[in-house]
Amino acid sequence: MSGTAEPTAMMPLRVASRRPLAHDIVLFHLVPEAGADLLPAFDAGAHVVVMTPAGLTRRYSLCNTPGERHRYEIAVKREAQGLGGSRSLVDQVQVGDRLPVGRPENFFPLDAHAQRFLFVAGGIGITPIVAMLRALQGGPRPFELVYCARSPEATAFADELRAPALAPHCRLHHDLGDPARAFDFAPLLAEPAPGTHLYCCGPVPLMQSVRALSRHWPAGTVHFEDFGARPTAAPTPPSKEQAFTVRLARSGLEVPVAAGTSILQALRDRGLPAPSSCESGTCGACRTPVVEGLPEHRDYVLDEDAADEIMICVSRARSPLLVLDL
Numbered sequence: 292m293s294g295t296a297e298p299t300a301m302m303p304l305r306v307a308s309r310r311p312l313a314h315d316i317v318l319f320h321l322v323p324e325a326g327a328d329l330l331p332a333f334d335a336g337a338h339v340v341v342m343t344p345a346g347l348t349r350r351y352s353l354c355n356t357p358g359e360r361h362r363y364e365i366a367v368k369r370e371a372q373g374l375g376g377s378r379s380l381v382d383q384v385q386v387g388d389r390l391p392v393g394r395p396e397n398f399f400p401l402d403a404h405a406q407r408f409l410f411v412a413g414g415i416g417i418t419p420i421v422a423m424l425r426a427l428q429g430g431p432r433p434f435e436l437v438y439c440a441r442s443p444e445a446t447a448f449a450d451e452l453r454a455p456a457l458a459p460h461c462r463l464h465h466d467l468g469d470p471a472r473a474f475d476f477a478p479l480l481a482e483p484a485p486g487t488h489l490y491c492c493g494p495v496p497l498m499q500s501v502r503a504l505s506r507h508w509p510a511g512t513v514h515f516e517d518f519g520a521r522p523t524a525a526p527t528p529p530s531k532e533q534a535f536t537v538r539l540a541r542s543g544l545e546v547p548v549a550a551g552t553s554i555l556q557a558l559r560d561r562g563l564p565a566p567s568s569c570e571s572g573t574c575g576a577c578r579t580p581v582v583e584g585l586p587e588h589r590d591y592v593l594d595e596d597a598a599d600e601i602m603i604c605v606s607r608a609r610s611p612l613l614v615l616d617l
């Protein structure tokens with residue numbers, strides 16, 4: 292999730308330390324001002340919004356052990372080709388600086404009823420998952436991680452993942468940038484053990500591959516966190532998107548959805564709020580039944596060929612008219 296407007300109620304946190312974690316990845320520790328209250332609590336999988344020096348908000352998973360309230364730990368990958376948010380953090384922010392930071396939110400929580408966990412991480416997508424490993428470590432529920440990184444130098448938290456406490460649970464895979472060396476997830480995902488929940492965070496191609504290979508898993512057991520890797524509303528440049536019309540079946544009201552605008556936003560603009568949470572196609576909160584028309588799915592919850600439901604925060608329409616059960 293990203294943007295330019297500063298969310299309300301951001302806390303000014305001080306950068307207590309920064310250190311290189313892997314190639315182009317920096318680990319920051321953010322603490323409250325001396326004498327200030329402890330930080331709001333968070334669970335594994337939570338993230339905070341940070342206002343970067345470039346004036347862009349960015350979402351970062353909290354990596355530290357859930358329950359810690361004296362600091363937040365975030366790992367920032369310097370995206371050389373990005374809009375400049377992460378780059379400004381890595382290049383400009385030094386120990387002692389203040390950063391506006393929002394309260395933790397969690398669209399990627401560990402399932403309380405899961406009996407075991409399978410984690411798949413790619414690149415900087417390890418960050419929410421390392422907090423999950425720390426939360427589960429030493430507990431009764433088994434867990435396993437496959438972490439794909441380009442090279443040993445690009446592997447974040449490598450020392451911790453290789454240490455005796457976590458090493459038996461972790462497989463680190465390096466493809467060295469060669470697609471022929473990509474990890475083969477098919478055998479791993481073929482037959483989910485009963486009670487297993489799958490959590491995946493990483494680049495879009497990795498999540499798409501895992502999503503395709505886990506379609507047969509029981510409903511509600513596969514979870515994705517896009518970690519801002521996916522544009523919040525427009526994987527296609529807005530200039531190339533097609534406008535369409537949404538008709539609300541219960542009232543007959545028709546709402547035009549322009550290129551570059553989500554259905555959710557178009558409804559809001561007409562004073563018609565709908566449920567939502569992550570607004571990036573990962574949580575399922577905005578799931579809406581489709582009565583007529585052809586959805587174009589851009590989320591991580593529904594199958595690509597699902598015809599009777601749509602996530603209105605990111606998905607669009609292939610047909611000129613989409614009739615929703617609203």
Ligand code: FES
Nearest residue numbers: 568570575577604
């Ligand atoms: S609000 Fe989370 S999927 Fe749409």
